[in-house]
Amino acid sequence: MKTNDLAVKTEKLVKAFSGQEMIKSCKMNVRYGCIYGFLGANGAGKTTMFKMLTGLLLPTAGKAEVLGMDVVGRRDDILKNIGSMIDVPIFYDHLTAVKNLEIHLAYMGVQGMGIPAALELVGLEPSNKQPVSRYSLGMRQRLGIARAVVHNPKLLILDEPINGLDPMGIREMRELFLRLVQKKNMTILLSSHMLNEIEHTADTVGVIVNGTIVEETELSTIKQQYANGLEDYLIKKMTGGKQNA
Numbered sequence: 001m002k003t004n005d006l007a008v009k010t011e012k013l014v015k016a017f018s019g020q021e022m023i024k025s026c027k028m029n030v031r032y033g034c035i036y037g038f039l040g041a042n043g044a045g046k047t048t049m050f051k052m053l054t055g056l057l058l059p060t061a062g063k064a065e066v067l068g069m070d071v072v073g074r075r076d077d078i079l080k081n082i083g084s085m086i087d088v089p090i091f092y093d094h095l096t097a098v099k100n101l102e103i104h105l106a107y108m109g110v111q112g113m114g115i116p117a118a119l120e121l122v123g124l125e126p127s128n129k130q131p132v133s134r135y136s137l138g139m140r141q142r143l144g145i146a147r148a149v150v151h152n153p154k155l156l157i158l159d160e161p162i163n164g165l166d167p168m169g170i171r172e173m174r175e176l177f178l179r180l181v182q183k184k185n186m187t188i189l190l191s192s193h194m195l196n197e198i199e200h201t202a203d204t205v206g207v208i209v210n211g212t213i214v215e216e217t218e219l220s221t222i223k224q225q226y227a228n229g230l231e232d233y234l235i236k237k238m239t240g241g242k243q244n245a
């Protein structure tokens with residue numbers, strides 16, 4: 001794969017905490033225009049990878065490029081061109097959703113797709129005058145996604161984006177992700193423990209085990225090889241192939 005086909009490219013990436021490597025020589029390739037489902041057990045290193053790609057953590061060693069730019073040297077340029085939601089999204093709780101997005105756009109220095117459009121995309125009512133402190137968990141999650149997309153980023157990095165959403169909300173987000181890729185040319189890198197959701201949404205899957213990505217594959221290939229779907233595939237990869245499919 002040519003380097004300029006890749007929205008995310010890491011080589012031998014390492015992150016150590018207190019001298020202990022939690023990300024180990026990790027290689028990740030995310031193609032432009034794909035929905036990449038990032039899978040792994042609790043503590044495998046998904047959030048740590050996302051934090052390095054979004055400039056929240058500095059790599060200990062190795063190389064990581066996002067949209068062709070080095071994560072260390074060009075952090076600010078990267079941040080203008082990506083949208084992310086990592087961990088529970090934090091807002092100005094005493095302000096409305098519209099005000100929160102206005103502050104975000106002012107900070108980014110762009111108009112983006114427009115605040116009402118972004119709120120409508122995620123199923124929130126732009127005329128809602130309630131402060132965000134009154135929002136349910138699912139509404140906060142939707143607002144987090146609206147903030148991640150409102151400035152029209154090229155790449156979206158979403159850590160467990162459907163946590164807290166009801167079944168209707170999950171379906172709406174799935175449709176939204178597909179629309180963002182097809183109509184707005186975005187690339188989406190997302191993690192989820194909800195394999196059923198990844199099966200419905202992603203076209204590429206990457207599996208991280210103990211801090212290293214052990215395989216990146218097209219979902220269609222997995223579906224051909226594992227009649228029962230992603231769960232059998234994932235368990236096999238997580239156990240080093242010892243578990244029968």
Ligand SMILES: Nc1ncnc2c1ncn2[C@@H]1O[C@H](COP(=O)(O)OP(=O)(O)OP(=O)(O)O)[C@@H](O)[C@H]1O
Nearest residue numbers: 017018022040041042043044045046047048049193
């Ligand atoms: N700031 C930190 N200091 C020390 N250890 C950390 C820190 N952040 C993460 N870790 C450790 O790094 C490892 C990977 O954690 P990470 O949160 O990236 O996993 P994850 O794959 O996102 O897990 P989950 O699916 O549970 O969210 C864990 O062992 C975690 O305890």
